[in-house]
Amino acid sequence: MKFIPFILIIISPFFFTGLINKVKAIWAGRKGASVFQPYFDFFKLIRKGEVISKTTSFVFQISSSLNIAATIFALMIVPIPFAGSVISLPGDFVLFSYALGLSKFMMILAALDTGSSFEGMGASREATFSTIVETAFFIIMGSLALLTNQISFNAIFSVLNMSAGYTVLVKILLVVSLFIMLLSEGSRIPVDDPNTHLELTMIHEVMILDYSGPDLAFILYATSLKMVIISMLIANLLIPSFLTLAAALPLFVFILFLVFMVVGFVESLIARLRISHVPQFIFLMTALSLTAFAVIAFFLRGGF
Amino acid sequence: MSYILAGTILFFIGGLFSVFIKEKFKGIGFLSFAVLAQVFILPETLRVLFTGSQIEIQLFFSEPIGISFLRLDPLAAMFVLIISLGSLLAAIYSKGYMKMYSGNKSALSSYYFFLGLMVASMLLVVIVQNAMLFMIVWEVMSISSFFLVSFENNKIEVRKASIYYLIAMQIGAAFLISAFAWISASSGSLDFYSFKNVLNNSSFISVLLFVLFFIGFGTKAGFVPMHTWLPKAHPAAPTGVSALMSGVMIKTGIYGILRIVLLSGTPNATVAYFVLAVSLITGLTGIANAVSQKDMKKLLAYSSIENIGIIGIGIGTGMLGLAYNNNTIALLGFFGAMLHVVNHFTFKSVLFYGSGVVYTQTHTRNVDKLGGLIKYLPVTSFLFLISALAISGLPILSGFVSELLIYLGLIKCFSVSNLAINIFAVLGISGLAFVGAMALLSFTKVFGIAFLGSPRSQLHGQPNEKDLSLLVPMIFLVVIIFTLGLFPYLAFQLLGNAVRQFLPANSVADFSQIQTTLKLLSNYLLIFGSLIVFFYLIRLLLLKKKKVEVFKTWDCGYQQSSSRLQYSSSSYAQPFLNLVSEFVPQKIQVEKEPVLFPKEASLESHSQDFFERFLIQPNLKFLKKSLNLFSWIQSGKMQQYIIYGLIFLVFLLIWILGVS
Numbered sequence: 001m002k003f004i005p006f007i008l009i010i011i012s013p014f015f016f017t018g019l020i021n022k023v024k025a026i027w028a029g030r031k032g033a034s035v036f037q038p039y040f041d042f043f044k045l046i047r048k049g050e051v052i053s054k055t056t057s058f059v060f061q062i063s064s065s066l067n068i069a070a071t072i073f074a075l076m077i078v079p080i081p082f083a084g085s086v087i088s089l090p091g092d093f094v095l096f097s098y099a100l101g102l103s104k105f106m107m108i109l110a111a112l113d114t115g116s117s118f119e120g121m122g123a124s125r126e127a128t129f130s131t132i133v134e135t136a137f138f139i140i141m142g143s144l145a146l147l148t149n150q151i152s153f154n155a156i157f158s159v160l161n162m163s164a165g166y167t168v169l170v171k172i173l174l175v176v177s178l179f180i181m182l183l184s185e186g187s188r189i190p191v192d193d194p195n196t197h198l199e200l201t202m203i204h205e206v207m208i209l210d211y212s213g214p215d216l217a218f219i220l221y222a223t224s225l226k227m228v229i230i231s232m233l234i235a236n237l238l239i240p241s242f243l244t245l246a247a248a249l250p251l252f253v254f255i256l257f258l259v260f261m262v263v264g265f266v267e268s269l270i271a272r273l274r275i276s277h278v279p280q281f282i283f284l285m286t287a288l289s290l291t292a293f294a295v296i297a298f299f300l301r302g303g304f
Numbered sequence: 305m306s307y308i309l310a311g312t313i314l315f316f317i318g319g320l321f322s323v324f325i326k327e328k329f330k331g332i333g334f335l336s337f338a339v340l341a342q343v344f345i346l347p348e349t350l351r352v353l354f355t356g357s358q359i360e361i362q363l364f365f366s367e368p369i370g371i372s373f374l375r376l377d378p379l380a381a382m383f384v385l386i387i388s389l390g391s392l393l394a395a396i397y398s399k400g401y402m403k404m405y406s407g408n409k410s411a412l413s414s415y416y417f418f419l420g421l422m423v424a425s426m427l428l429v430v431i432v433q434n435a436m437l438f439m440i441v442w443e444v445m446s447i448s449s450f451f452l453v454s455f456e457n458n459k460i461e462v463r464k465a466s467i468y469y470l471i472a473m474q475i476g477a478a479f480l481i482s483a484f485a486w487i488s489a490s491s492g493s494l495d496f497y498s499f500k501n502v503l504n505n506s507s508f509i510s511v512l513l514f515v516l517f518f519i520g521f522g523t524k525a526g527f528v529p530m531h532t533w534l535p536k537a538h539p540a541a542p543t544g545v546s547a548l549m550s551g552v553m554i555k556t557g558i559y560g561i562l563r564i565v566l567l568s569g570t571p572n573a574t575v576a577y578f579v580l581a582v583s584l585i586t587g588l589t590g591i592a593n594a595v596s597q598k599d600m601k602k603l604l605a606y607s608s609i610e611n612i613g614i615i616g617i618g619i620g621t622g623m624l625g626l627a628y629n630n631n632t633i634a635l636l637g638f639f640g641a642m643l644h645v646v647n648h649f650t651f652k653s654v655l656f657y658g659s660g661v662v663y664t665q666t667h668t669r670n671v672d673k674l675g676g677l678i679k680y681l682p683v684t685s686f687l688f689l690i691s692a693l694a695i696s697g698l699p700i701l702s703g704f705v706s707e708l709l710i711y712l713g714l715i716k717c718f719s720v721s722n723l724a725i726n727i728f729a730v731l732g733i734s735g736l737a738f739v740g741a742m743a744l745l746s747f748t749k750v751f752g753i754a755f756l757g758s759p760r761s762q763l764h765g766q767p768n769e770k771d772l773s774l775l776v777p778m779i780f781l782v783v784i785i786f787t788l789g790l791f792p793y794l795a796f797q798l799l800g801n802a803v804r805q806f807l808p809a810n811s812v813a814d815f816s817q818i819q820t821t822l823k824l825l826s827n828y829l830l831i832f833g834s835l836i837v838f839f840y841l842i843r844l845l846l847l848k849k850k851k852v853e854v855f856k857t858w859d860c861g862y863q864q865s866s867s868r869l870q871y872s873s874s875s876y877a878q879p880f881l882n883l884v885s886e887f888v889p890q891k892i893q894v895e896k897e898p899v900l901f902p903k904e905a906s907l908e909s910h911s912q913d914f915f916e917r918f919l920i921q922p923n924l925k926f927l928k929k930s931l932n933l934f935s936w937i938q939s940g941k942m943q944q945y946i947i948y949g950l951i952f953l954v955f956l957l958i959w960i961l962g963v964s
Contacts, residue, residue, distance in 0.1 A: 049851035053858070055758050057678045059689070065839035073832045087831070089824045091712040095699060097737070098707075099832065102698040105744055109689075112752030112871070114857045115675070120757075120871025127748055128880040131741035138737035142730040146718040209858050214846040218839070279883055293730055301723040 002083040009075065009232070013224035014038035016231075016260045020188075023264025038224070045217035053210050055115040063110035064215035070103035071222040071229070078232050079154050081239045082248040088154040093141045096153070097134060100185075103222070104130055111207040122206035125275070129191070129203065132282045133184055139289040140174055147296050157236040166299045171237055173292040178234050179259070180285040186227035188263055190273040190281060231259040305361045305376055305431075308384065311344035312427040315391065319420015323413040327406065331399035334416045338395040338423075345388045345427075352381040356801030365437070372434030373495060378802035379566065382642065383430040383559045386649045390552040391423040393653060393777035398544040400773035401660055405542075415455060419545070422448040422553070429556050433496040435484040442480070446473040446524075449553060452545045453537045465540035472533035476523025480560075483516035496567060503568040510568070514575050517564045518582075525557025527616060528586040529915040531609045535593070538605035539669065543660030546601060550608045551653040555645050558615055562642075565623060566805060573627040573724075580620030580728055584735045587613025589915060591742040592888050595749070595877050596911035600659040600669045603750055604652065607695065610739060611648045614710065615641045617732055621713040622806065624725060631811040633716045635818060639803045640709030643795050647702045647788065650781045651691040657778050658688035662754065664774070665767035671873045673761045674754040680767040685755045687778040692747040694785045697740050700829045702788035705795065708825070711736060742880075749876050758867040790829055793822040874909055887914050 018035035025032025052060065077096045079085040089095070108127055111119035147170070150156045162171040184191045187204035194205055208219050235255040239248050273281055318337025322330040352359065360375040376384065398419070405411060425445035432438045450473070454466035490509075491498040503510050523530040534554070538546045561579075565571065590609030597603035618641025625634025661684045662677060663669055678685040694701035714736070717729035769775060788795050796819060804815070881888055889912045896905035 046846055049853070050847060051853045051855050053856060054854050055676070055857050057685075057756065059678070059756060061843075062840060065843045066836050069832070069835040069839045073835055076831075087828050089828065090821055091708055091715060094708050094711045095704075095825075095828070098697060098699055098704055098740070101696070101740065101744060102693065105693060105696060105698060105748060108744075108748045109752050109756060112748070112876075113756040115757035115867065115870050116857045116859065117869045117871055118860065120876060123748070123752070124871060124876045124879055127745040127876075128883065131738060131745060131880065134741040135734050135738040138734045139730060142715070142718065142733050145715050146726055146730070149719050151712065151715045213850070214843055218843070297723060297726055301721065301726060 002080065002086060005080045005083050006076075006086055009080065009228060010072070010225075013221060013228045014042060016228060016256065017224045019257070019260045020264040020267065023261050024268050027264070027268035038220070042217050042221060045212075045220075046214045048213040050213035050215060051210075053114050053116075056110075056113045056210070059106070060110045060113045060210070061215075063106040064211060064218040066106045067103040068218040068222045068225075070099045071225045074099050075225060075229050077153060078229050079157050079236060080232065081157070081236055081252045082243075082245045084158070085154050088152050090151045092152045092154075097137055100226070101130075101134070107207060107219075110211075114210045116209065118206050119209055122203050125203045125278075126207060129184060129278060129282055132279060132286060133181055136177065136282075136285040136289050137181060139286065139293055140177055143170070143174065143289060143293040143296050146293065146300065153236075158241055160237070161240045161242060162237065163240050166295055170292045170295055173288045173295070175234055175237055177285045177288040177292070178230060178237070179262075180282065180288075182227055182230040182234070182259070183263070183266070184282055184285075185230060186223060186263075188227075189267045190270045191278055193272050227260075227263075228256070231256055234259055305348070305359045305374060307344045307348045308376060308427070308431065309361075309374065311341040311388070312424045314338075314341040314344065315420050315427070316424040317420070319417045319424075322416040322420075327409045327412060330412050330416055331395075331402060334420065335395045335399055337420075338392045342388060342392055345384060348376070349381045349384045349388070352376050353378055353385065353798060353801060356804060369434060369436045369440075370494060372432065372437045373497075374431045375433045375496075376431055377805065378799075379559075379562060379805055380430045382646070382799060382802045383555065384427060386555065386646060387423065387426045387430065387552050390548055390649060390653065391419075391426075393780065394419070394544045394548040396773050397547070397657055397660070397777045398542075400771040401542065401544050401664065403771075404664055411455065414451065415542070418448045418451040419548075422452060422548075426553060426556055430559050435488050435494040435496070437494075439477070439481060439484060443477060445553070445556070446470070446477065449545070449549060453541045453549075455542050455545070456540070462540040465536040469533045469537040469540075472523060472530065476520050476530065478520075479516050479523070480520035483513055483520060486516075487513055496563070499567050500569070503564070506572045511572055511575055514564060514568060514571075515578070518561060518579065521557040521560035521564070522582070523557070525554050525561070525616075526586070526590075526609045526612045527557075527582055528589045528609070528613075529919050531586065531590065531612075532913060532916045532920050534609055535597075535602050535605040535913070538608070539599055539601035543601075543656055543663065546604075547653045547656035547660075550605065550656060551649040554608065554612065555649065558612070558619075558641075558645055561616075561619060562806075565619065570626050571623045573624065576620055576623035576627050577724070577728060579616060579623060580732065583613045583616025583620050584732065585613075586610070586616060587739045588735060588742075589613075589887075589913075591739050591746060592884055593911065593913055594746040595742055596881055596888050596890070597746075598670050598672050598873050600662065600671055600750060600754065601656070602669075603671075603746060604655050604659060607655075607743065607746065608648075608652060610743065611644065611652065611695070614707065614736070614739065615644045615648070617736065618642075618644060618706075618710045618713070621710060621717070621732070624717065624728070625713065626806070628720050628722070628725065630716070630720060631807055631814050632817075633713050633720075634807055635803060635811060635814045636709050636713030636716060638806045639796070639799065639818070640706050640713060642799050642802060643709060643788075643792075644703075644706035646795070646799070647694070647706050647785075650784050650788075651694040651701075651703060654687055654691040654778045654781045654785075655695065657774065658684050658691070661769060661774050662767075664771075665769075666763050671750055671754040675757045675760040675867060675870065677755045677767060681755075681769045683775055684769050684778070685751075687775075687782050688755065689751055690782050690785060692751050694789065696743040696747050698744075700786075700789050700833050702785045702792075702795075705789060705792040705822075705825070707736065707740065745877070745880055749873050753871070753873045753876060757870050760867055760870065760872070790833065791826050793819060793826060796822055881911070888912075889914065889917060 017038045022032050022035050074096050076086040077092050108123040111123040144156050148156045148159050192203045235252050314337050318334045322333040325333050358377040360373050363372050425441045428441040450470045453469050456462045487499050487502050488494050491502045526534045587610050590606050594603045594606035618637050622634045622637030694703040697703040697707040714729045714732040717725050892909045894907050896902040
């Protein structure tokens with residue numbers, strides 16, 4: 001039963017990337033490409049050959065496969081609101097975060113493997129910003145563990161019910177926090193711009209300059225899937241656990257659409273931040289999640 | 305027990321023996337004794353570990369040591385295991401590595417002699433349970449390692465580092481001596497078992513004693529702020545010794561702390577918070593400084609401090625679990641800490657050995673001078689990469705399992721209804737996550753800059769890795785890293801009895817639960833591993849019969865690309881160091897001519913250790929200043945010294961007359 005939604009999600013990521021582009025196009029007054037355009041790009045890329053830099057080693061060649069494997073593994077850990085997750089164990093969100101960490105490690109090495117100064121720059125920024133994101137993610141999970149007294153994704157989200165009292169505030173804080181994580185990990189504006197090719201201002205895109213063909217297809221897919229995974233976490237926060245399947249399913253799809261449309265709106269309305277301001281923006285995530293933790297601790301454990 | 309003792313003596317004899325043989329055979333001579341010692345040590349150690357039994361013998365010394373017990377319980381056995389194996393690997397490695405110093409017969413003799421002495425004393429440290437005898441072997445360990453650190457004593461920085469190390473060890477020992485003196489005075493015996501009565505109550509004295517022990521042992525282990533000797537001594541020592549010191553010797557400090565925790569019974573919650581807070585600061589300080597290092601071995605030394613912090617967080621969590629009567633938290637904390645002790649031994653040794661291979665081939669440890677080594681040293685690079693991944697705590701390798709257990713212990717703390725423990729838990733998990741992310745930053749840096757890309761400077765000759773004795777220890781350890789990473793329940797079978805010592809008898813349910821969790825985890829990690837292989841095969845399939853062109857790196861239309869344009873380790877770390885500049889102060893010196901178009905300019909950047917700069921150095925200065933007031937005592941004038949003798953004799957005369 002849980003495999004059908006899982007398969008659907010596995011094939012969905014490019015649709016949502018297309019959706020972002022469509023929203024941006026409409027907002028800019030253009031007609032825009034089809035929402036399925038990223039699929040066409042993907043299939044075009046996997047049919048192609050590759051150009052590989054002579055500076056590189058095996059690290060460059062295994063990183064893209066490892067990246068996509070780690071992202072799909074991370075997807076298996078995140079519960080789908082009405083079906084649960086494919087795999088679950090105590091502390092699985094640590095495994096989730098560290099599996100993505102492995103892919104990050106290898107992608108950074110692949111960037112350094114080319115010996116290009118641009119890619120080194122991207123790698124350095126990626127590593128720096130991920131120190132903030134990862135810390136904040138664990139504060140979020142700590143808050144949820146404190147609130148629900150559970151220690152795995154599945155268990156946390158199956159009892160989570162944030163629809164009354166102070167938990168509404170917590171919900172808002174955590175959703176915004178996760179949304180910043182989505183923008184940063186998905187390399188979207190205002191953190192990063194997936195569309196320009198001005199290498200000096202970019203983070204994630206500049207790291208993969210030397211990839212082509214199937215490797216590039218893998219990486220593009222993994223990035224899109226990562227955004228879907230984080231929006232699934234947002235959906236899990238928003239959907240109360242008591243809802244029935246019939247109510248939760250449409251709500252889940254609606255939330256995913258909404259999240260990606262908001263990403264499109266943000267991209268249309270806001271300019272990319274100056275690179276020196278990006279850390280401040282991501283630190284917002286830490287601040288919000290710490291506030292959420294403080295609120296929960298205050299109400300659960302009594303006054304300070 | 306007598307077998308273990310025999311093995312210990314064999315290590316010592318091996319060292320002694322290689323003093324007297326020809327230079328060519330010194331390495332192999334010591335190695336054969338080391339192998340023989342394993343035959344004596346391993347069977348009994350493993351038996352104790354798997355059965356959970358305890359063996360002891362009594363030794364009779366004259367006063368003041370008196371009767372002293374040598375005990376091998378599972379906790380000691382676990383440390384005996386890593387000391388013994390680590391020493392064997394160091395012996396294999398030294399055989400190849402010390403070829404660099406061939407021709408220097410006396411230096412090699414002293415190297416193997418002190419290596420044997422150090423190993424023997426480390427083994428004794430973990431089995432001796434008599435305070436006086438313990439301090440003796442503890443000091444022998446410190447002093448023999450001091451001689452190993454000062455191996456290249458013709459270099460001024462090595463001399464400085466080794467003296468610094470010796471002084472730091474003596475300060476630590478001073479704390480230990482006072483703690484042992486106090487505790488044996490109040491318990492009336494020198495035997496560790498009798499300390500239980502003193503440590504077991506939650507009085508102020510026992511808390512104070514624990515803190516004294518913690519500082520004493522923590523100096524050896526490298527807890528902040530007593531950590532400053534590590535980044536000086538580790539790079540100074542020959543690599544075989546650096547690996548042994550970082551992978552094994554600093555763990556004797558952890559052993560000491562664990563032993564005291566074990567004797568203390570149920571700890572005071574305040575003490576547990578103290579350990580947790582210090583460890584958290586240690587982890588963060590260590591790795592934040594590692595990010596800024598250019599010297600490979602210095603970076604590894606700082607990362608050892610970080611890992612000691614992680615182990616400490618595990619111990620602190622375990623103590624919190626005991627203090628709050630929660631067996632699950634205690635089990636996860638202690639098991640995570642002990643597994644991390646073993647894991648850190650494996651990957652840190654490989655990293656040091658790898659940096660040693662790089663050093664023998666390139667004669668530099670500065671990563672900014674290296675690059676592209678993966679082309680010349682493919683095996684070393686691969687092994688280094690695996691260990692770098694493992695030390696960053698990434699799945700499917702061993703480092704992940706121990707960090708996961710500590711995380712789990714901290715997350716379980718949320719279920720305790722107490723605000724303080726909840727706050728410490730969130731600080732702990734976010735701190736661990738931050739440490740992990742910084743570890744990712746430093747190890748992508750060291751591997752990416754030194755091994756990948758293209759060479760940044762002209763090397764003397766072509767680096768190669770023909771010497772098998774340098775590779776064998778690394779390969780052996782990497783196999784362990786994979787095994788413990790993919791099949792973590794094996795680690796539990798190995799260490800379970802050692803962990804059980806810390807827990808009350810009613811924790812059987814928790815043990816079977818953790819076993820199930822680890823089996824489940826193992827399955828999932830295997831799924832992850834096969835996913836990686838699966839996608840790599842798909843990639844190969846997609847590229848089959850396609851054109852794969854090898855071309856130069858995309859350089860954005862730049863015509864003259866040079867390897868010096870690559871990112872260096874300083875530029876790679878710079879964005880992060882800007883964020884944490886308050887805690888990792890950078891000293892940047894720019895020199896250029898004060899004209900509009902300067903022709904020559906230079907820039908130098910150094911990072912400073914926060915605690916060393918703001919805590920250690922001012923105190924040292926103060927100490928120096930105040931002790932200088934007494935410098936007239938040692939004036940160098942012979943007449944003055946004769947007067948001292950005279951005064952002493954006069955006092956003696958008066959005293960004797962007075963007594964009689």
